[in-house]
Amino acid sequence: MPSSQPVALITGANAGLGRFAALGLVEAGFHVVGTSRDTTGLNPPSGVTLRDLDVTSDESVAALVEGVVTGFGRIDVLVNNAGMGLAGAIEENSIAQQQKLFDINVFGVIRMTNAVLPHMRVRRRGRIVNISSIFGFMPAPYMAAYSATKYAVEGYSESVDHEVRSHGIRVVLVEPGGTRTGFDDNTTAPDNPLEAYAQQRGRANRVVAEQVNGGEDPVTVAKAIVAAATDANPRLRYPAGAKARQLSAMRRIVPARIFDKQLRKTFELAD
Numbered sequence: 001m002p003s004s005q006p007v008a009l010i011t012g013a014n015a016g017l018g019r020f021a022a023l024g025l026v027e028a029g030f031h032v033v034g035t036s037r038d039t040t041g042l043n044p045p046s047g048v049t050l051r052d053l054d055v056t057s058d059e060s061v062a063a064l065v066e067g068v069v070t071g072f073g074r075i076d077v078l079v080n081n082a083g084m085g086l087a088g089a090i091e092e093n094s095i096a097q098q099q100k101l102f103d104i105n106v107f108g109v110i111r112m113t114n115a116v117l118p119h120m121r122v123r124r125r126g127r128i129v130n131i132s133s134i135f136g137f138m139p140a141p142y143m144a145a146y147s148a149t150k151y152a153v154e155g156y157s158e159s160v161d162h163e164v165r166s167h168g169i170r171v172v173l174v175e176p177g178g179t180r181t182g183f184d185d186n187t188t189a190p191d192n193p194l195e196a197y198a199q200q201r202g203r204a205n206r207v208v209a210e211q212v213n214g215g216e217d218p219v220t221v222a223k224a225i226v227a228a229a230t231d232a233n234p235r236l237r238y239p240a241g242a243k244a245r246q247l248s249a250m251r252r253i254v255p256a257r258i259f260d261k262q263l264r265k266t267f268e269l270a271d
Contacts, residue, residue, distance in 0.1 A: 002073025005031045008229065009068055009075050011055055011112060012082030014042055017131070017179060017218055021079060022048050024222035028230060030077065033068050055082050055108030056100075065115040077229045078116045079129045080109040083149075087205055088190025089197040090144040097191055098145045105149035109156070113171075117164065124168035129228045130157045134177045134244050138251050138259075141267050142197075142204040146187075158236060172228045173237045177244035178208075178215025203268040216241035 008025045012018040013034025022032045026047035034044065035053035044050045051067065054060040068075055083105045086097060109130055120126030135143060136150030154173060161171035193201075224240035239248040250259060264271065 005029060006076040007031050007033065007068070007072045007074050008077040008079060009033045009035075009065075009116070010079040010081055011035045011053060011108070013048070014039065014050065017176070017221055018079075018081040020218040020222035021081060021225040024219075024226045025077070025079075025229065028226050030229075031072065033072070035064065035082070053082075055111060056103045058111060061111040061115050065112070065119070069119050074123065075116050075119055075126070077127045077129065078112060079131070079225060079229065080112055081131045082108055083131065085143065085187030086146050086190075087143055087187050087201070087208075088193065089142055089201060092190035092192050092194055092197060092201075093145050094191050097188065101145055101188075102149055102152075105146070106152045106156070109153055113160065117169070120169050121164075121167045126169040127229050127234070128157075128160075128169065128171045129225060130171065130173050131225075132157075132173045132175045134175055134239070134247050136173070136175060138247060139263060141263075141269060142201050143208070161236065170234050172234045174221070174224050174228050174240050175237060175244055175248065176216070176221045176224075176240040177247065178211030178213075179218050179221050179241070200269055207267050211243075216243065 006029065008030040010018055010022050010025070010032060013022045013032070014036035018034065022034050023045060025032050026045070032048045034048050034050050036042065036050060037052065037054055039050040039052050042050055051064055053064045065075070084101060086093060086101045113128055116126065116128070130153050132153050133150045135147040136154040140147035157171045157173050164171065221240040224238045228234060228238045239245040
């Protein structure tokens with residue numbers, strides 16, 4: 001039966017930030033279709049329907065989107081939340097590791113966007129919310145490949161927003177900072193660790209872990225996602241949380257040399 005409620009489709013909604021975003025969108029009046037690679041045994045909250053999805057598979061993405069459109073009659077909002085992290089100096093990460101990361105974090109976003117756009121264009125309305133990161137606008141030492149995926153999502157989102165705006169569709173970004181969602185649990189270690197980087201890598205990883213464990217309440221980020229999905233006149237970027245807003249402002253106005261020096265101090269990097 002077609003849904004009389006607006007429908008939001010969220011990738012990676014079974015845990016972490018995706019689950020909080022799903023709950024926030026349900027509260028905002030949406031029926032949420034959430035995805036996970038394997039939904040076996042998962043018990044979704046009221047207002048959330050779970051579906052299997054592999055964002056690295058063209059066939060899985062096409063089947064999922066077609067199934068949602070057929071079952072609910074509409075997709076009003078897509079939240080591209082599924083992603084993974086990758087730690088280590090760039091020399092320590094194999095090309096295979098980096099290709100997997102880009103396939104999920106970048107091409108997963110592109111696959112999902114391409115799949116929903118035809119349906120949104122027909123209806124002449126829709127909102128695509130891409131989950132970026134503070135590392136999409138500032139460096140992430142010892143997470144260079146991850147940062148590269150988020151920079152890619154930022155540029156992609158801004159460009160596509162210009163392409164689809166005349167069709168009643170907007171593409172916006174949410175940029176969380178450290179968020180207490182267990183991000184470390186979904187971050188892969190380097191497959192070619194080198195002693196030359198071990199000491200500084202360890203310090204940088206500890207700083208990131210501290211920022212995550214002492215970071216924003218995920219409800220705060222979920223509220224930013226709901227705002228990005230529902231604002232009548234959306235902004236392009238939604239830094240999520242006080243720290244993310246502060247860093248976003250600093251990146252724009254602080255001289256590069258000073259920002260660079262402070263970043264190295266924060267990550268305890270030797271000169």
